[in-house]
Amino acid sequence: MPINKSSKSKTAKTAVVLFSGGLDSTTCLYWALSKGYKCMALNVQYGQKHSREVKSARTICRNLGVELTEIKLNLPWLYQATSLVGKGEIPDEDLNTIKNHKRIPSTYVPARNLVFISLAASLADSVNADAIIAGPNAIDYSGYPDCRPEFYEPLYKAVKEGTRKGVTGRPIKILTPLLKLSKAQIAKLGKKLNVPFGLTWSCYRGGKKPCGKCDACKLRQEGFKSAGLKDE
């Protein structure tokens, strides 16, 4: 039986889920399905080196029977602005520096989550969806300003005031169920929801196997270790 059972109901709530194919957004997608949302997954490619993650996204959506929309952006300024795009090296990161938020790492992509939520809002307002669901987390996050509640609170109001649904009907919700969870808590939630960890992809370097050294790999490793879970 497909997990996306709610798609058969005419009254099901619908959600646009920002979906990279990584651990966090996959946990979000499973969370949304468990809450009864009929989900539309939205994958945004912006030239990131780890575009390999979209393969994970496709596999996971196919297995779930969830519609996946892929958008490719070509934003030329990102080639100089982030190590995730272009030829620059992605450095090994020092997890303590990251977790203490002492600096914004080179993997920061300027205004990425703002662009992602904007595209999700455009889709949600177009199809009259009830919610946007995204997977930032502010606890074990990577020092990115757009992974904090201070960003999402005014953004919710902007989406409400700037969309058809917001001014004529029920505003589009922005749900960020992982925002205040640690990576360990996310791993535990994923386990509870039967997330197929082995199908998800986090590594920023996008090689054949995760490098184990970039901040995405390190945060993931530490999360599973703290949760006492195997990443498989």
Add this chain to the structure above:
Amino acid sequence: MPINKSSKSKTAKTAVVLFSGGLDSTTCLYWALSKGYKCMALNVQYGQKHSREVKSARTICRNLGVELTEIKLNLPWLYQATSLVGKGEIPDEDLNTIKNHKRIPSTYVPARNLVFISLAASLADSVNADAIIAGPNAIDYSGYPDCRPEFYEPLYKAVKEGTRKGVTGRPIKILTPLLKLSKAQIAKLGKKLNVPFGLTWSCYRGGKKPCGKCDACKLRQEGFKSAGLKDE
């Protein structure tokens, strides 16, 4: 002498100007230059029928010596969601219905200005620009929710909290100099700033000549008429 004089100064303020090549955004660009900003113009194409306007944008930027960055988005959901994209007819509009904001017209593009400002914020945060300048107007507007102060106020806060500049330096300003002007006041401001009206393009239908009947044409005609100015 190029108008963009400030580009020679190392201390010049810099701005990303959202620039369609229409009357309003051209007036914004001239306004920004008159205020001493070194300007980078950002043109976003989303499949609109009036993509002819980009030719205006290119000509105007070339004449001013302003760098123009063009972004092409392919957002498949817009084909069903707005008459500006896809095969649907753009209706003649009833100006009174529009101006009394009785309904949101078919030319509304879901979350367009949110997407535009997000892309501008990504560019501005990447190049350390001081401001984003955009040309919505809330008085003689077309009934679009994302042309109102209620939308821009929380958006400014979201951009502040969601960008590197906002959390580590001086937040990126969002300037909307036309927001509270009527179309007549915009025409007068453009006249004062020597905007080349004849080079700008507003018509939604994007034919060889403006149709004179869509809401973009009607609002423009009425603005010039009220201002007692010729549109040339």
